Amino acid sequence: MPHQGEILQETIKNSGISITRIVDGLGITRPTMYRKFKEETLDYAFVKRVGEIIGHDFSNDFTSSHQSVLPFVTHKADVTPVNTVTNKSSSLQSTEADPIKQLLALQTKYIALLEAYNELLLKVYGPR
Incomplete structure (x- = not known):
């Protein structure tokens, strides 16, 4: 391959x-x-x-x-839920239903930030 x-x-x-x-x-x-x-x-x-x-x-x-x-791409981690978690944490867990999607969204934002930074550097210092 x-x-x-x-x-x-x-x-x-x-x-x-x-x-x-x-x-x-x-x-x-x-x-x-x-x-x-x-x-x-x-x-x-x-x-x-x-x-x-x-x-x-x-x-x-x-x-x-x-x-x-x-x-920035990772595999889904194996997480064993703990039964002693309070209700507040379980509601937090339900908002994080898909950590891979959240990771990819953060990756997209980070890449956009890096590209904006590179454009700024090019404007300030010019091409190599």
Whole structure:
């Protein structure tokens, strides 16, 4: 099974867009891009930026085994409920019915914050 870097490389190759155009859009060098192709796991923001440049949505390209190693994605923890919990805690537990959804919502907010921060850095300091 190909790893994330290989999937990225193959998708870029199939897009017909040159590596030069992509690295210029990302503000990185060609050797950096080729190193990314060798990495088993890639940063979500990086993959998203590449997808925007080549007009491709990578969300369907990574299988669930790939997604489990993406940053901030965790497996559901096995939690054994304790019977001695008060009613107040049980009502709190019912509001947290799906911690995976909450985690993904937090991940989305965090990524949006990082992207806004990166845009601010680009405005202040310019591209690399």
